[in-house]
Amino acid sequence: GENVEQHPSTLSVQEGDSAVIKCTYSDSASNYFPWYKQELGKRPQLIIDIRSNVGEKKDQRIAVTLNKTAKHFSLHITETQPEDSAVYFCAAPAGPGRRALTFGSGTRLQVQP
Amino acid sequence: NAGVTQTPKFRILKIGQSMTLQCTQDMNHNYMYWYRQDPGMGLKLIYYSVGAGITDKGEVPNGYNVSRSTTEDFPLRLELAAPSQTSVYFCASRPQGTWDYEQYFGPGTRLTVT
Numbered sequence: 651g652e653n654v655e656q657h658p659s660t661l662s663v664q665e666g667d668s669a670v671i672k673c674t675y676s677d678s679a680s681n682y683f684p685w686y687k688q689e690l691g692k693r694p695q696l697i698i699d700i701r702s703n704v705g706e707k708k709d710q711r712i713a714v715t716l717n718k719t720a721k722h723f724s725l726h727i728t729e730t731q732p733e734d735s736a737v738y739f740c741a742a743p744a745g746p747g748r749r750a751l752t753f754g755s756g757t758r759l760q761v762q763p
Numbered sequence: 764n765a766g767v768t769q770t771p772k773f774r775i776l777k778i779g780q781s782m783t784l785q786c787t788q789d790m791n792h793n794y795m796y797w798y799r800q801d802p803g804m805g806l807k808l809i810y811y812s813v814g815a816g817i818t819d820k821g822e823v824p825n826g827y828n829v830s831r832s833t834t835e836d837f838p839l840r841l842e843l844a845a846p847s848q849t850s851v852y853f854c855a856s857r858p859q860g861t862w863d864y865e866q867y868f869g870p871g872t873r874l875t876v877t
Contacts, residue, residue: 692870694853739805744808753805756805
């Protein structure tokens with residue numbers, strides 16, 4: 651089945667700096683890659699996703715890039731703000747018919763004011 | 764729409780007790796999921812369902828059971844609770860169809876087994 655690895659596990663940046671989180675996946679047939687943000691004590695929420703027919707997608711200060719050859723995708727956050735502090739999870743389709751998701755282990759991002 | 768709702772919010776169980784975690788969604792989503800999240804860890808899929816009467820095991824199904832008698836409800840049953848089942852449980856749902864739809868999560872149930 652699909653295996654997703656996420657790095658780093660923790661990331662501390664100064665406000666205004668950029669942050670990059672990387673995930674690798676094992677199933678070359680996977681073609682949908684979402685990123686979820688989970689604030690402390692809250693539920694995970696989708697912040698951006700990408701499909702395999704594009705290499706990059708942007709939404710204001712966040713972007714996701716996909717390298718299908720290397721089987722990795724990355725989340726980029728520019729001009730970080732304290733409210734970006736949270737745990738970020740990547741995911742990829744899993745299970746029969748790829749009707750479920752398997753999640754990475756998460757990255758705790760701390761933005762220092 | 765209330766979205767995905769879960770009850771209870773918190774629960775403390777003694778070892779060997781049983782309980783049912785409730786999950787309801789009002790978005791007419793066919794696909795529903797149960798995850799557990801251990802402290803400081805990621806989300807592990809317990810069970811999922813693609814429609815009423817259909818359920819499938821995820822990565823960590825042992826010690827749990829589910830049923831799906833209606834589109835709206837997807838309860839998770841814990842039999843003979845063990846300390847290893849101390850976790851936060853999230854229910855999620857998404858529309859049927861292509862696999863690239865967003866999953867909507869409930870607020871979670873924090874369970875402690877002592």
